[in-house]
Amino acid sequence: MEEGEGQAPVVGDAEAKARVEGYVDRTLRRDPKTRFILDKMEEFGCAVNVDKFFTVEHCDASIAGGFRPKSGVVVCQNHVQTQEEVDNLLAHELIHAYDHCRGKNLDWNDCQHHTCSEIRAASLSGDCSWLFETLRGNFGLKKQHQECVKRRAKLSIAMNPACGDCEEQQKAVDDCFDRCFADTAPFDRIP
Template sequence: MGGTADEEARERTEGYVDRTLRRDPKTKFILQKMEEIGCSVDASKFVTVEHCDDSIAGGFRPQSGVVVCQNHVQTQEEVDNLLAHELIHAYDHCRGKNLDWNDCQHHTCSEIRAASLSGDCHWLFEALRGNFGLKKQHQACVKRRAKLSIAMNPACGDADQQQKAVDDCFEKCFADTAPFDRIP
C-alpha cells in the first residue's frame, strides 16, 4: 500500500524539484550566476521540501535557502517558476551584501524582480488566473504579485504603504534584469 497523502505529496514535490534542478535552463542559469558572484550553493541542500502551514507555495530563507511547500504546489511548471522566483531572491541576497529583508524597499525590489524574471507573469499563467489584459499585462502582473508578496512583511505596513512601496520601486527594479540580459 502507498503512504499517507502527505508522504505522497512530499515524494511528488521532491521529484518535481529534482527535475527542475537537473533540467530547467532558467534555474541552472541562476545557480551558475550565483556561483560566479561568489555564492555557490549545493542545490540539493539549499532547496528543501516541507509541509507549510501558511497558504504559500514556497519561500526564501536567507540563512538556509529555498523552501518548496509540498501541500501548495501541484505541477512541474509551478515548481519550475517557484524555484526561479526564489532563486532570484537568493541571487539578490548574494549580490546585495547589505540587503535587509525587513526593509520594505529592499524586499519590494526583490519581489518585483522575482515576479518579472521567474515566469510568474507568463501570459499563460495570467490567463489561468483570469487576467486577460493585453496592454502592459506583464507590468500589471508584476506589480500585483509583488504587492501580494510584501503584504506578508510587517515592515511594509498597510495596503496603502505596500502600494506606495511598489510604485516607488517599480521603474528601477523592473529595469534590473540581472543575472539575465533581458526578461527571459
C-alpha cells in the same frame, strides 16, 4: 518565509513530498532558467549545495514556497501541484537568493529592499507569463506583464510587517517599480 515556519508532517504527506521532491530534482537538472541563475550565483561567490539549499515541507501558510536567507529555498508540498509550478517557484525564489548574494547589505526587513526583489522575481521568474496570467483570469493586453508584476509584488510584500498597510505597500511598489523592473540581472533581458 522565516526559519521554522514549516509544520509537522500530515497523514498522506509522504506521497506529496516524494512527488514534489521529484519535481524539484527535475527542475534542478533540466530547467535552463534555474541552472542559469545557479551558475550566476556561483560566479558571485554564492555557490549552492542543492542537496541542502532546497527543502520540501508541508506548510500551513497559503504559499507555494519561500526563500530563507540563512538556509535556502523551501517548497510547500501541499501548495504546488505541477512541474511547471515548481519550475516557476524555484526561479522566483532563486532570484531572491541571487539578490541576497549580490546585495551584501540587503535587508529583508526593509520594505524597499524586499519590494525590489519581489518586483524582480515576479518579472524574471515566469510568474507573469501569459499561461499563469490566463489561469488566474487576467486577460489584459496593454502592459499586462507590468501590471502582473506590480500585483504579484504587492501580494508578496503584504506578508512582511515592515511594509505596513495596503497604502504603504502600494507606495513601496510604485516607488521601486521603474528602477527594479529595469534591473534584469542576471539576465540580459526579461526571459
